[in-house]
Amino acid sequence: MDTAEIRRRFVAHFERAGHTPVPSASLLLDDPNLLFVNAGMVPFKPYFLGQETPPYDRATSVQKCVRTPDIEDVGKTTRHGTFFEMCGNFSFGDYFKERAIELAWELITASQSDGGFGFAESALYPSVLDGDDEAVALWKKVTGLPDERIVRLGPKENYWSMGVPGPGGPCSEILIDRGPAYGPDGDFSAEDRYLEFWNLVFMQDELSAVRSKEDFDIAGSLPRKNIDTGMGLERVAFMTQGVENMYEIDVMFPVIERAMELTGKTYGAGGAQGHEDDVRLRVVADHVRSSMMLIGDGVTPGNEARGYVLRRLLRRAVRSMRLLGYEDPALPELMPISRDKMAETYTDLVTDWERISRVAYAEEETFRKTLQAGTSIFDLAATGVKQSGGTQLDGAQAFALHDTYGFPIDLTLEMASEAGLSVDEAGFRGLMAEQRERAKADARSKKGQHADTGVYRAILDEHGPTEWLAYETLDTESRPLALLSGGAPATFLGHGDIGEVVLDRTPFYAESGGQVADAGIIEFDGGRLEVLDVQRPVRGLVVHQVRVVDGEYAAGSTAQLHAQVDPEWRTGARQAHSGTHVVHAALRQVLGPSALQSGSYNRPGYLRLDFGWTTGLQPEQVREIEEVSNRALRADLPVGWQYMTLPEAKEWGAVALFGETYDATQVRVVEIGGPWSRELCGGTHVEHSSQIGTIVVTGEASVGSGNRRIEAFTGVEGFAYLARERDVVGQLTGLLKTQPDDLVGRVSDLVERLRTAEKEIERARVQQLLAGGAELAAGAQDVNGVSVVAHRVDGAGGGDVRTLALDVRSRLPQGRPGVVVVVGVQDGKVAVVAATTDQARERGLSANDLVRTVGPFVGGRGGGKDDVAQGGGTDTTGVDDALAAVVAAVAAAAV
Template identity: 85%
Template sequence: MDTAEIRRRFVSHFEAAGHTAVPSASLLADDPNLLFVPAGMVPFKPYFLGQETPPYTRATSVQKCVRTPDIEDVGKTTRHGTFFEMCGNFSFGDYFKEGAIELAWDLITKPVADGGFGLDESRLYPSVLIGDDEAVGFWRKVTGLPDERIVRLGRKENYWSMGVPGPGGPCSEILYDRGPEWGPDFDPATLGPDMPVALEDRLLEFWNLVFMQDELSAVRSKEDFDIAGSLPKKNIDTGMGLDRVAFLLQGKQNMYEIDVMFPVIERAMELSGKKYGANHEDDVRFRVVADHVRSSMMLIGDGVTPGNEGRGYVLRRLLRRAVRSMRLLGYDDRALPELMPVSRDKMAETYGDLSRDWDRIARVAYAEEDAFRKTLQAGTQIFDLAAQEVRSSGETRLSGAKAFALHDTYGFPIDLTLEMASEAGLSVDEDGFRGLMAEQRQRAKDDARSKKGQHADTGVYRGILDEHGPTEWLAYETLQTESKALALLSGGAPATVLAQGDIGELVLDRTPFYAESGGQVADAGTIEFDGGRLEVLDVQRPVRGLVVHQVRVVDGEFHPGSRLLAQVDPEWRTGARQAHSGTHVVHAALREVLGPSALQSGSYNRPGYLRLDFGWTTGLSEQQVRDLETVSNNALRADLPVGWQYMTLPEAKEWGAIALFGETYDDTKVRVVEIGGPWSRELCGGTHVEHSSQIGTIVITGESSVGSGNRRIEALTGVEGFGYLARERDVVAQLTGLLKTQPDDLVGRVGDLVERLRQAEKEIEKARVGQLLAAAGQLAASAVDVNGVQVVAHRADGAGGGDVRTLALDVRGRLPQGAPGAVVIIGAADGKVSVVAAVNDLARERGVSANDLVRAVGPLVGGKGGGKDDVAQGGGTDTSRIDEALAAAVATVSNA
């Protein structure tokens, strides 16, 4: 049974049982604590936590998931994968243990001809939490299994929580006995609280039924927590691993051999000439390729682009590990164009967007591979220099700092460094490397926590929401409203007063302020109270439904009981509306100029300014930027109507609305903003103008790269745009006045001046080199005899590295023929020291080495260097000891 059919049967089974089929959410989690959706229940978390009321009591989904902690282990075992699909059924206060068991057992044991999976009941073993006699009773009742077929396990295996205070509950895993070839015989009744490691492959867990019934007050670990009481409503959350069921039903040994994975391995075998199953090392590489190619493709499909942090860094690692694994398999050509289309053809049977958006996906992936191939070339050269330094110092170990620099600066994978070090007869300080990596991760975490709204403890906000309910949000209807304070916080804790100058957080029962979201910054404005005024510094939604204002007391002393008047700054809102609508206009224009695959991947807009990131691998030409600006301003001149309406997400997509990458939308109601009808239709919660002409103008001020496969457009709107044009006009006026020409002739006149300047600089350089070479003859004539070697040791003030090298080589060539000769020139320019040593063949036969001369000089001028015996060079920063360094060079010749 192919994977698509397993997926279809799962959903059909639960739809027939009254469940609402919910499409998979994006892989990009709407949660500051998660990079990606790691489990099927994540999109339903607000319902389980009681933050929102679910629109259905029963639901089913097949959710795309990515888990990243195990990337290093992918392929080493057949248990670890990055991308996977989790089939789930959910009950929100409806059926509970018995219902979940009935539904699961019916599907997995029902004959294939009747729409089930047809698994052999004699191979199935339910597990329950030790002490959950209720679940044991239901398993016996529903399945007819004897008590000894039901496995009892401890909290580590059979209790679920989110790892923080909140809902939790016992669970039942359904285990499949794969037979004695996968592990020793066992007695289910005597397994104990933990599943023996020896049985993990034989007793394969493929479905987990979570009975969410407890309220946890403290969670110290997976097995150590306190149960405060029972949840008001008992819920069901289940997860069936689609890949695991697929390899069971397809008779394969592991997930890498199923119908949607193995074709990539087959293509990799054709390209590399290696065989899967021949040896473990190559098998690991084949599995890495199959997993990472599919995972990368799915992430790019959901809008991730390669980068150096966060989601982008995970994607970059996956792509580069896939390319690296093909290299280790012996294939050095471009691999992704050969492999990724194979994965697309299998996965697009379910995810049609992969085919429709293939041009963008391929462009991003292939550009990253090309960049990495260049990295491998450059990194190899850097590694060779590092290895040479280690050997020349008499060491055999590459430091952790060097390995980290290769990884962090050049993108060189540590496993590649380890391999090349081994080939060079060196070891690597892996502990030092991993310590530096840990420090970097900690810095990233600390930085993320310091950013607004990231990884914050939201418990206090949830308490406010539970007590008072959601904020009445009026940003679309009005710019001011009377309000009352529901809560005041200072330093994250409840407060009763704010003195003048204090900053705190204020929650109102109603607000006209737009809270930062969707790339649009929060509104600015004031909140007036009897006897004083608050300045609104920021507005956020730390938990869904609650609007929190960061305020500073400008006048008076603020007490929460005061009557309030919340007022948005109208000029600020006007500028914000212009910028946000301008972003939509530029996005539509971008797709008109470049094509439909040029899709927004991120945005930021504040009054008068917009920034739009989009997936594209090459820089835009001047003409394309000009066309983009022209199309945008033509849309403004056309005075296109701007409107919005609410509809379901499927309706919005059918209508042609663009759902932007990384955004999370309500399953039942979304807001679609359109400009000029179908010309621009996007899902958006921001504030907008009513007609495109109200944007005023769109002036593109920049187009640049923000990472591999990602570009950025920056523009000004409204008054700010006109101000920018006025400043440019003033610059043109000043230049035409200085050059006494007309604006139309300005570029040509400036070009002439630049060319004349370039020619003058060439003449100056020619004269300077001539003077330098003229001095070479005098220096050669001034050579002194040191133990039979003609030596020139000269200080060249004002000479940089290139000049010093030229002079040294010229002087060496002018030394008397038939005599050993050595030249050391030390230049000093702009506070930097340049050293070059040049030795002729006869001097080298006498044991004089240019490399030795530079090494003798380097420490004295605060630097180092090296090279070959005939020519070597170095540098430093200490100009005060140049004369001493020259003397050291002469002494080195004398001792040779």
């Protein structure tokens, strides 16, 4: 049974049982605790947390997931993978334990000819939380299994929570016995033998504290009991397809087969080397698929957060191919195979392939260059270790190669071995552990933000959602509902104090979708509040951050307040947000439909738009984007919006932006000029494109690998920018006595003349420097038969010092040993160059040794070859002593 059929059967089974099919959400959700969706229930968290009312009582989905904590273990075991699909069925206060067990058992045990998975009942073992007698009784009732076939396990395995206060409950896992070849009888910790492939969470408890997976407090029962289940699609696939593990299923093994063709390796060959090859081939199959799915959902490679995870996955895949012996570009050979296998379900992989492949292939090319640079850096480090007589590369050097240059530790180990060196792996692992701990500490600091919303959820539960009127009006008469200070209820705000006010209705736009919040005031009897920010900490509730500018504000008053948005601010914000849509449409018109927005920010008069693109734009492309945008303004295109379902919006051609979360039942589509620009958006907009005024593109630059940014001014700010540019042009034409049309040529001529003058000055300076070379050579000291020049030059940097040293060496008497050491001092830094003649080297004198002699006196170091070496330092007070030491060293060596 292929993977697509398993997915289809799962959804069809639960749809027949009254569940609403819900499409997979993006891997990127706006959740402060998660980089990626890592479980099938994540998109439903607001329902389980009580933040939103679910639009259905029962739902089913096959959710894309990515888990990253075990990246290093991928391929080493057959249980760890990064991308996977979780099949789930969910009940929101509808059915509970018994029906959940019935539905799971029916699908698992029904024959394949009857639409089930056909697992033999004799191989199945349900597990329950030890002490959950109700679950034991229900499993026996539904399945007829004897008591000894139901496994009791502790909370580590069979209790679920989100890791924060909120809902939790006992679980029942369904295990399948794969036979004695995979482990001993009855050892349910042997996961290869008794494999868990389905988990039923009975969400029944309200948790007040969660200290660990096994340590938590149960405050009471939930008012509505829920069901959250998850079935691992890949696990069911490999069990029904008769293969050993998830890497060998129909949607993954073709990548391994192609990798074998490219590398000449054989999967499953056995032996130690065969095992290493198997691990690398599994890494390739997993990471190619995971990277493709992440890029498909809008992630681009980078050095932080999601981008860093993607970069690691791509580079580990490329590195694994290299370690298998394949050094040509690998992703163009492998990723299209993964696309073809996954595209039956995820058709966007085909329609968006140009962008996906461009991002992936560009990252591989970047990494190939990194490997070249990292190899050079490694060679320098290895040479330094050998010259110092060492045999081990320092852990800090290995970590720097990994962390700073993206050089994998496995590659460092391999190259060190080839160079006859070891690596301080313990030191490297220690530094990696410190880095991981810092990352965990950062994650822990962010975790618990659900708990921080408790005060807002209480307000929402008591008063209901805010009547949000930002689309209809700029002012409202509103009733105050709550006053907060420091995240807690407050009774009073004095003059100048900052707090939060919740109103029953508001005209203020709350920050979202890249648009900043409205500015304005809230007037009360006897005073005014300045609105500093507006947010939605929980869906449905609008909260205003305010500062008291007049009077004093006390909670508890029932008097009406007057909320007034600053009309100038709103006008500018509307212009900028609509301008962002216009620039996005122009961008896609100029560059093609694969140039998709990946982020935006707009405030009154200013916009910036990030988009996935791997190369910098040419000036003429930027000008064309600006021209297309302004032509759209001049055309006075109508701007409108309407509501529809998400599938309807996509069918209509509306662009959904990466990383944005959209309502499952209704979305708002904003269009400018009909099909020219259609985007899902909740922002405020102008009514006709001409009201934007103007769009002035001020810059285009990279904001990370595979991501570019355009910035622009709109409206009055755009005209002001052009006026400043006009003033600059006017001042320059006045200074240069020329006309505006001739300004560029005049400035270019001046720049060229300046460059010529600088070259002449530099040539004269070098000639002056070298003019003293003959005099220095003529004045060389005789030290035990060696001509020695040890000289200090103030105001000379490294390049000048080297030029002078080599010039002096060339002027020393022929056929006689000669040594030149020149020390330059410039801007508090020391530059040292030593040079020797052939005869001096025959006497045992080395430029490398002489530079090392100077190093301790000037607080630096250096090195090189026997004929020429150079170094530097930071202590200028030791230069004279260093030169004396050079003479002494020559005297000692030339005896």
